[in-house]
Amino acid sequence: MKSFSYMRARDVTEATRAAQRPGSKVIAGGTNLLDLAKLSIERPSALIDVNRIPGLKEIRRLPDGGVRIGALVTNADLAAHPLIREHYPLLSRAILAGASGQIRNMATTGGNLLQRTRCVQFYDTSDRCNKRAPGSGCGALDGANRMNAIVGGSASCIAVHPSDMAVAMRILDAVVETTDAHGAHRRIPIDDFYVLPDAAPQHETVLTPGEMITGVSLPAPPQGMQSYRKVRDRASYAFALVSVGAIAAVEEGHFTRVRFAFGGIAPKPWRIEAAEAALRGKPRNAQAISTACDIALAGAAGHGDNDFKIALAHRTLIAVLGA
Known part of the structure; x- marks a missing residue:
């Protein structure tokens, strides 16, 4: 070291x-x-x-009915906070699905959003990894890739973002608040915060050198039942093979409002609004949900060990949104 x-x-x-x-x-x-x-x-x-640093460990209600979460709020405190448990249970459940109790006691909101991939080749310094060593190649493309991306990757990188919390934040339209070395402040929608690998997989977010996350704000919670399901190799302390977070409202057996996003399948939380729109007004059945999943996973491709993720994503979304 x-x-x-x-x-x-x-x-x-x-x-x-x-x-x-x-x-x-x-x-x-x-x-x-x-x-x-x-x-x-x-x-x-x-x-x-x-x-x-003072002021970064607070969770407070906003005048618009939303919540502001300081960057240093621990995962454990965030998941257990009454405001989050009552109004954003999706976020609480996603956090509790991640890591262990000991790690959640230490891990912070800002750090969780910035955690690096758990790709095998990224952690193996003897293997090729463009994220770790730009220009060296991607060993996952033709190597061990069971945990890797089926959408959103590139010829340079198929690593996935490992955060459960970020999936929930994406569904909730979180805004990441930052400050840079010149005192400039930014409010970045979480979907714009992460960047896909393309030709420069070493760049994972839009943060500039020295720019620091100071908090995350959530708008007022949308209506509907909130749920999070994580499929993994063991019941605790394992990263997602596929996860699904969703908020759905149903009337007379038909979807009226739907939001959903996947984890474990892409370099960032994967939410496609066109897929959500395809469900509105549709009956709450496996066929409608599977059709929406086809839209969300358009162009999806496995790389050998992770081929199963396409079918697993369909089954998991049906399990979460189905009756």
Whole structure:
């Protein structure tokens, strides 16, 4: 593990200015960064600890009926908060489906959104990975790819984003709030926050050097039943093969409002609004849901070990939205 310097930032300005220096990394819970540093996948020259910055651990109701979540709110506190459990149970369930209780006690909202992929080749420094070493190739395309993407990937990378929380955030139309080293603030819709791999898979978000997540805001919760289902190899502490989050309202056996997104199948939470629109007014049955899934997965292709994900995504969506 490479030696590094350490500083404890007193405020966002100090943190972002320090973080813009080459080789510097912001650390909060450290549940992903420290693992990567131990494997020499991340080799930071400096760590900027943001845990003591005031105002980033609050969850508060907004005047429009929404909620603002500070970047340093832990996953455990967020999942258990009364506002989230009552109005955004989808988010609470998605968080509780991820990691272990010990990790949720440390992992933060901002860090969860920024966690790196769990692709086998990304973690194996002896294999090819354009995300870890740009230009080296993608070993997953013709190697072990059971966990990898069936949509949204490219010839450069088929890694998936591992966050359960981000899937729920996407369905809820979350907005990521950031501050950069010059004091400029941005509000970025979560779908615009993540970028697909294309020719530069080492870039996963639109954050600029030194720019830091300070919070996430959620609009007032939409009407409908909220649910989250995660299919994985074991019942706990495993990443999704396929996950589905959904909010659906049904009247007289027909869908009136539907939102759904997949996890475990793409480089970012996968929500296609055209697929949701295809369900509105349709009967709540497997045929209608499968047709909507076809739209959401248009162009989907397996790469050998992960071919099963296409059928599994259909079955999981039917299980979540069906009667």
